Amino acid sequence: EYSPDTSRSALAIRRYSVMPLSNNSGVIGWVPECDTLQKLIKDYRESRNIPLDLEKRLIWGIPVADSDRNQRLDFDKLSLMQKVQVFGEAIDKTQGEDLARMLWLRSQSSEVWLGRRTNYTRSLAVMCMAGYMLGLGDRHPSNLMIERNTGRVVHIDFGDCFEVAMDRSKYPEKVPFRLTRMLVNAMEVSGIEGTFRSTCRNVMKVLRENRDSLMAMLEAFVHDPLIGWKLISNSGEDQQSEEHGTEAKTSTIAPGAAVGKASDVPSAESPNGEIQEDQAVRITNKIQMKLNGKDFASRDGKPIEVGEQVDLLIKSAQSHENLSQMFVGWCAFW
Template identity: 30%
Template sequence: MYKWYTAFPQIVSRVGHDNPEVYTVLSSLIVYVIQEYPQQGLWLFAAVVNSQKDARSKRGRSILDKLRGAGDGNMNKLISASLSMAAELLNLCNGQLGDKSSVNMSKDFPRLFKLAPSPLIIPLQQSLTATLPPLSSTQVKDHKPFPIELPTFYKFSDEIEIMKSLAKPRKICIQGSDGHFYLFLGKPKDDLRKDAALMDFNSVINKLLKSNSESRRRQLRIRTYGVVTLNEECGFIQWVHNTVPLGELSVAKLSAELMIFRLENAQMGSIFGRIKQSPDKDAANLFVHEILPMFPPVLHEWFIEMFPEPSAWLAGRLTYSRTVAVMSMIGAILGLGDRHCENILLDMNSGDVVHVDFNCLFDKGRQLETPERVPFRLTQNMTDGLGVIGVEGVFRTACEITIQLLRDNRDCLMSVLDSFVHDPLVEWEEEHMKEQRRRQASSSSRKFDANVLPDTVNLRNLAKNALGIIGKKLKGIYTVNRTAAKEKELSTSGFVQILIQQATDEAFLAKMYPGWAPWH
């Protein structure tokens, strides 16, 4: 049954299937998986039960009714606890908190505060990810994919910290039954299904990296964290401890005061204004000779400060180089954008790079007002952390191993992303509505044109188009110029070379949005 659990997110995404016979089979599978792994299954199923789409929510509750009818008293208690917890966490996400920097859970969200202790497990990444048995194992049928003792909710900390960003995410602290404290960030008005799907995708890649001798020898991996979607617009993500955003590195060479002075200097705005109006060659020249000298690379100093012992320094820098390489290749394939300095974290204990906030997927960055032209972040500071030979050696080798692994397992990886076809994202639905309104306005002002697409836009087609571009990249097809008519498959090394060239192209970096900090 654990094999079905590994595909559970893809099965759940199809819960809205139109064919009654297919739905009957799917609902039976969902029931069986939740019966076998109720703690994990109920968390992964919460987004269906609380869906803002009536049809999905109705089917979700119908499946829970089947579980109640077939289950014992313990199952019914878990279902009730799951529904109550999800409902109160949604209230916390959607609560109007004004300009407060913190609130008390016992006062402002008393029902949530009283739900602990609870028999539900805390939705940590390690608690929700099934482990697979070794290939040589003879006890496959008896394999236990989860540890026996997983931390459950023991107590909520009273203080809820309200973050300063526009959406005002809420940071909560949960004490587990194991005595440890776990932090989560509640994100309102944010479709975390992308984050959850990407964590599933990255978990699959981690398994593939472990199974490959070359990647295993280099300990290539992606840092993942728990993501729980409560509906299409709210969810919680596990807080990543012992990390610092790339933009907040405390280094001696550029003090915080000097950074602020230079960033707020009117000269910066003037230079970027000239860059915006200049052709690529002139823009690159301005960027290299007027912007970059103001912010010399300093990441090498951070490694010396954090890892003063030589062997620890070498291990930290190798870990950094390899995690940058793996996630850069994943991001390039998936069209991951918005890789500004706050969305890339550095682990202060290991040198790991951790990426957060995956809202800008499927080349969405190319459609911004200031289009993103680089496939991933490889600025002068990122390159500075790679060592004296920069992108050559460790970084390039890790990139090529990762790309080859992705290409060798293309079908497996595309099946994970296929959930977007059957459970389209909110932004695609908004695009669908805009297109319909545009066509309605257009048809009211002129006669019908046979060459115009139908009034209804198929949401699945939007998803298939996005995944089609990913499929091409996994075949080695990367179109530098989207208007180019001819496409050809590149070798792994050629594909990586084009990506690195684009990521470090000075003209491309110069034309990036200044808030992305292309100099850092």
């Protein structure tokens, strides 16, 4: 259905080509004229002789109650309260303005910068809401890109969708989308208040009003047997987390052509096929709850309003308790 609020702002999601080559492989198109968040921060810090892993070094050097000051801090072994304490102290000691300053430095004039900042804020809001509905995870700095000419946010790598990142055994993700401090600092002076929050509400309203059309498309995709391996397999999740952590620290280029492979696709007649069907039902029910406003439903089961739903999602995405539990390669401190 037509929405004047979203149409007036020309909201859209940047797409790129994907060419299937067989049942288990394909080629992903190159996304031109974009830089990853990782590269922008790396370029800014290198030009000013700031260590790329500054926050991580601070985390290692912060003393924690009941710990040996001479022993290197093992963040993963800390309790949740200790993680929140260390995480908070580390970000308090750094400004987190790297992305905001890069957007300013790469703009030819203040008018260009203002337009890019507006595009950035709106496109980030669109992808936050759309990504939440899809259960899109693994939003580390190498999977978020920014168009050089427009400032719009582009997401890549949709492998961890339908909340599989939240269900893995090691480093399960706790946030609905990426809304870390650097992303917020690059917005307008009021941060998430203003353009970002209003755009989130408009997008969420459109998604909820068109829930039937969305569910028709998503159900066909979720029940596709070719993605069953992704929904039921947890064996490679831990390794995937470690690989992504390394990638987020070292990647400096935009993604080019890539080949993806799925193996051991279960048949509908096998036990794994039954598990896949159960997972598909669970996933579609979860998405249906989001679209009906029942993901944060009260005890009486009544759906919440769009504004309240957006407010709760933003709070969850910015919670230090949630961010401190992310694996290090996700760079929650950025």
